[in-house]
Amino acid sequence: MALEAVAQDEAVKKLTRNQVAWRAANEIPDGSFVNLGIGLPTTCANFMPEDREIVLHSENGILGVGPAPAEGEEDPELINASKDPITLVPGGSFFVHSDAFVMIRGGHIDLALLGAFEISADGDLANWTTENPNFPPGVGGAMDLAAGAKQVWVLTDHVTRKGAPKIVNKCSYPLTAQKVVTKIFTDLAVIDVAPDGLVVREMVEGMTLEALQELTEPKLTLAPDCKVLTAPAL
Amino acid sequence: MAINKVVQTRAEAVQGIGDGSTVLISGFGAAGVPTDLIHALLDQGARDLTVVSNNAGTGDRGLAALLREGRVRRIVCSYPRSAGSIAFDELYAAGKIELELVPQGTLSERMRAAGAGIGAFYTPTGVGTKLAEGKEVREIDGREYVLEYPLKGDVALVEAESADRWGNLTYNKSARNFGPVMAMAADLTIVEARNIVELGQMNPETIVTPSIFVDRVFHVPAETASAA
Numbered sequence: 001m002a003l004e005a006v007a008q009d010e011a012v013k014k015l016t017r018n019q020v021a022w023r024a025a026n027e028i029p030d031g032s033f034v035n036l037g038i039g040l041p042t043t044c045a046n047f048m049p050e051d052r053e054i055v056l057h058s059e060n061g062i063l064g065v066g067p068a069p070a071e072g073e074e075d076p077e078l079i080n081a082s083k084d085p086i087t088l089v090p091g092g093s094f095f096v097h098s099d100a101f102v103m104i105r106g107g108h109i110d111l112a113l114l115g116a117f118e119i120s121a122d123g124d125l126a127n128w129t130t131e132n133p134n135f136p137p138g139v140g141g142a143m144d145l146a147a148g149a150k151q152v153w154v155l156t157d158h159v160t161r162k163g164a165p166k167i168v169n170k171c172s173y174p175l176t177a178q179k180v181v182t183k184i185f186t187d188l189a190v191i192d193v194a195p196d197g198l199v200v201r202e203m204v205e206g207m208t209l210e211a212l213q214e215l216t217e218p219k220l221t222l223a224p225d226c227k228v229l230t231a232p233a234l
Numbered sequence: 235m236a237i238n239k240v241v242q243t244r245a246e247a248v249q250g251i252g253d254g255s256t257v258l259i260s261g262f263g264a265a266g267v268p269t270d271l272i273h274a275l276l277d278q279g280a281r282d283l284t285v286v287s288n289n290a291g292t293g294d295r296g297l298a299a300l301l302r303e304g305r306v307r308r309i310v311c312s313y314p315r316s317a318g319s320i321a322f323d324e325l326y327a328a329g330k331i332e333l334e335l336v337p338q339g340t341l342s343e344r345m346r347a348a349g350a351g352i353g354a355f356y357t358p359t360g361v362g363t364k365l366a367e368g369k370e371v372r373e374i375d376g377r378e379y380v381l382e383y384p385l386k387g388d389v390a391l392v393e394a395e396s397a398d399r400w401g402n403l404t405y406n407k408s409a410r411n412f413g414p415v416m417a418m419a420a421d422l423t424i425v426e427a428r429n430i431v432e433l434g435q436m437n438p439e440t441i442v443t444p445s446i447f448v449d450r451v452f453h454v455p456a457e458t459a460s461a462a
Binding site: 135 | 262263264265266288290312313314315316317322323326327333335336337338339340342343345346357358359360361362363364365405406407408409410411412413414415442
């Protein structure tokens with residue numbers, strides 16, 4: 001089934017962006033220290049599981065990031081990597097930028113959630129430049145996180161706006177880091193990047209492995225216990 | 235003689251910044267940007283500047299104004315594009331500004347190295363990417379690292395929450411960001427502080443930037459501060 005067909009097929013229950021963030025947040029183990037990257041990952045702070053204590057790190061010098069503030073409660077000097085207003089949870093702290101990256105590069109961060117332009121079957125990540133001369137590149141903390149975090153998970157739409165696969169055999173855009181991504185959360189599936197290839201652990205309702213494979217370049221394998229990917233309305 | 239780093243005028247704050255200077259400017263997004271000092275620099279007239287800052291300015295104030303007036307030859311940053319970074323985007327598309335893109339942790343560590351007298355350092359960040367092309371790579375304990383050199387400023391412009399006449403500083407929340415590391419990485423560190431407090435009034439346990447790193451302090455009360 002081609003993308004157009006998938007997009008129009010009402011039987012395929014694609015996740016919204018908030019639902020992708022919710023699903024990824026609910027995968028994070030209790031007690032983890034987790035960095036949230038610019039874009040979709042920063043919204044995970046709004047959907048953290050209440051039964052776990054997870055400490056969120058922000059590259060601009062914050063441990064203990066909380067959800068977005070109520071309207072009218074925003075503080076322009078309390079922001080996340082996306083420059084959106086946040087709150088600080090009890091126990092949270094502020095520190096200089098170089099210490100924020102000591103935590104990242106020194107291997108103290110358990111997990112980084114990042115966005116992507118492309119991810120390869122080997123776990124290569126490309127997310128800083130499309131080499132468009134009119135569109136400046138922006139690396140931010142992505143290369144530090146990809147090199148320093150113990151694990152890297154990616155949150156992304158399954159395909160580009162034009163319908164091309166973002167999960168590819170080999171990245172066409174310049175790499176952020178090689179062989180770092182271990183898990184991919186998309187609007188259609190949850191995929192493990194395993195040593196012997198990509199394993200589909202969850203798919204949205206109405207999706208088949210054949211249809212998902214058409215939207216994904218590398219070969220997909222279905223996990224024996226593959227589940228339906230669902231999320232509450234958010 | 236009593237040490238007093240507090241200057242009384244904008245002109246005095248930025249006096250002596252020469253053409254061709256490398257200027258470190260604190261801030262992440264709009265938080266922690268010393269907007270009044272940037273406008274003082276604009277009025278002061280220095281040209282052909284290299285600016286080191288995480289972002290490349292937004293809207294038409296602060297760094298964006300400095301860019302628009304053609305004062306900046308080169309910018310060293312990690313993430314130039316953002317909502318409203320129109321001044322930079324136009325110069326970039328027209329080929330009128332040089333961009334050195336540096337991973338954010340490498341950017342802060344290069345300045346920390348400059349401040350700490352470190353000659354160079356090896357980092358795993360960027361190995362195997364275009365941003366490491368042409369740089370020395372060394373294997374240490376089975377892992378590859380890229381050689382990076384210090385990044386020193388002739389001048390640092392830093393925003394702080396409170397300062398005393400010695401130049402001790404505290405910051406506010408995530409507006410701290412690059413301030414403390416830039417303050418230690420420049421020959422001349424100029425601070426825009428919202429509050430000036432008496433010497434001894436700050437709790438020594440909570441001073442973030444000790445006075446030794448600061449040269450000038452200019453008082454910009456919150457109610458008169460320019461939005462970034």
